[in-house]
Amino acid sequence: MNNELIERYIYAVSKKLPRKIRTDVERELQTLIADMLDERCGEISPTERDVNVVLAELGKPSELAQQYHPAGSRSLIGPDYYNSYVSLLKIVLGSVTFALLMACVVLLLLEPSKSPIAKTGEWIFIIIQTCTYLFAVITLLFAFFERRGIKFDIADEDISSLPPVPAKEEKISRWEPILGIVGATLITIILLATPQLLGWVNQDGVRISIFDTVSIRSMWYVVLALAAISIVNETVRLLEGQRTKRVLTVTIIADVLSLPLVIWLFNSGFKLNPAFLEGIYDAMGTDTSIPATMLANANNILLGIVVICLIAGIGMNIFHMVKARQAE
């Protein structure tokens, strides 16, 4: 009898099994194959052909091993998550690629390079790299959800708690968050890669940027953190599709987190360029109606406007949340 072939078959099955059931299944298969051969051959010693027929009857080792796995535990991202996974991938990769392409075109037009083809190649490389990275992060995130069985849609489990159909003003159009993601990516690229673009060229042909480019770049981690907060917030809005309590909560948290970061950024990195301020003085001449102190404090005024906008946003969202709670 060809024992070796049987051993090889059993090994091929058992190596695909969870460790703790391997020995048990191996022993069981050994007896099963012996029984099947006995039935086939009776008293006569089985030939290699008999062994082949019996093993073929048991099927491919991988298929047999597959049968031993409990249903549903064999996929990285199962049917519960697949649709959300694919739509998130499409939107995030699509909008980031779009934003990077826009940045590429704008930069090539504004700052003609000596070798536009090489420059374009560099951008394509950046796009591929960024998309690969995002793909990996999103896939890992969903694989984690799958492993842990984390449910997005709690209402799905209990029909009576399904949310009401949103009124028209409650709905978030798909474009709103997509534009948000594109915008956040574009602003981040411009601030970090080419902050000098935010400015103009004066009569002497010198480019004067609004912000102090060196200090912005030195604060790259704060800029990236702000972009990440904004993209996560927009993604939640996109997935939810309506102004639910969860969306409001995430938006409030995002704004509250952004507030100290923005203040930090303005205090340490986001200085207006002195040359830019001088340019304004010159442009307006001496008989300006804008008080000089205002221009001198332009940095703080800008910070003030941003902070007021953020606080107003937080306040409005809290107001909506309280109103929604009262309506319940």
Added chain:
Amino acid sequence: MDKNADEILSGLVLELRRGSIVLCVLSQLGSPTYGYNLVQSLSEKGIPVDANTLYPLLRRLEGQGLLQSSWEVEGPKPRKYYSTTKMGDEIYIRLRKVWADTVKNMNALWEDKKDEQ
């Protein structure tokens, strides 16, 4: 067309069998039996089932607590004997009731159709 119909039919038959095989297994395991013996006795009784389906199924039912098993090493070959647990017996009785009702109701469906014609 015919080949396609045969394929669809065998797929449907497979699905029907898959659902009912648990009931067949539970019915036979009141006393301890080993896997291959079960394959043979079921096929003698007109319920053919492949060993590569039955063995993993026995293990799954054991995992769910419907079966218990023990190794018998006295004979010439070591064998794993399966039998129903108390919960397995209870589930068997309830599942059999569901089966009987389903068969009765389905028969009534065809009978109704016959009357209409």
